[in-house]
Structure formats: structure tokens, C-alpha cells
Amino acid sequence: MAKPKLFLDMDNTIVDTLPVLNAQDMSKQSVAKPDQIPGIFRDLKPIAGALEAIRVLAEDFDLYILSTAPWNNPSAWQDKIYWLKAYFGEDASNPFYKRVVMAHDKGLVHQGGGILLDDRPYHGASAWDDEQADSYWLQYGMDPKLVWTEDLVPFLQTVAKYYREQPELRAAIAKANADQTYQLHGDKASFEKAHWE
Secondary structure (H helix, E strand, O other), rough: OOOEOOOOOOEOOEEOOOHHHOOHHHHHHOOOHHHHHEEEEEEEOOOOOHHHHHHHHHHHEEEEEEEOOOOOOOOHHHHHHHHHHHOOOOOOOOOOOOEEEOOOHHHHHHHHHHHEEEEOHHHHHHHHHOOOOEEEEEOOOOOOOOOOOOHHHHHHHHHHHHHOOOOOHHHHHHHHHHOOOOOOOOOOOOOOOOOOO
């Protein structure tokens, strides 16, 4: 039986990005925003528990990366691929091998169904909450227990289990959350931006 699809955002979902960007002294830079600094996305640290969790989830899900890179920082597009290779490998042992989508509108990708795990509704992430497409936006960290070091992996494993019983993703999510009642996402339009965004 086919596995459900799980698309993972990179920044602030598996990569600890905002603390590094927010700490930049822009008076020493020749660009307007910290996300435009060449090479800044290449050597960021993973979020605690993310790497181990992804290896576990690869058993139950078809994994994909769905990320946005700044338009005015061409190196970011390349650096995100380098980051994935550095942490997951260069070949087909990498769960994201040739399964990376870079898009400024993530909503364009949801029509095939699946879950998007993303920290904010930004760049079309909230469009994934679409019953007709059987897709869902799960907001990383909205519920303090739905993070890598807490309940996120067991919750997603339960979703995959229910999906195997009946391949309707949104129904599987609802069933998995019936006992837990996690807050699966927040507002679909408003969110707190960093001061420089």
C-alpha cells in the first residue's frame, strides 16, 4: 500500500534558522536583510530531534522537502541542497534524494494531497488545509507538544497507521487527534514576523 506523503519545510521546522538570522549585525553587511547574506543557509544547525525523527518517519511516509528560498539570495537555493546532503547523504539513502521542491508559493504543490509540516502559514503553507485535495497544513510548534522532541513523531506515526487502514489523510489526522486534541495549526493568515521580514 502507498504511504502517505509528508512534505517538510526546512527553516524553523527542521533547520534552526531564525535565531541565526535575527542575531546578524546588518551594519556589517552589504545586503538589506539577513536572509540575503550569501552562504547564510549552508551551515545552520538542525532543530533538536529533527534528524532522528525524520529517519523514523521515513518508514511510514513518502518524505519530501518543500521550502522557500529568498529571491534576492541565489546562494540560498543551492545552500539548502548542500545542507540536506550534509545531514542525510549524497545518494538514494537520503530520504529526500530528488524529492526537493523550492517554491515561493507552497500552495501550488498541495493538489496531490499530503501533509505539509511548516512553522507558519507563510508562502502558501496554509493553502494545504484543503479538504478537496485531501491535504493538510500541520503547524510545527503551534502546540508545544507537536515538536520533534515531544509528541510529534508518535502523532504522525498514528496518522500513518490510520491511513493504512483507510487511505483518507484528513480522516486519519482527525482520528489520530480525537484523543489528544492537539492544536494542529493556528490562524491561516496572520503570524508573527521577525523585525526584518
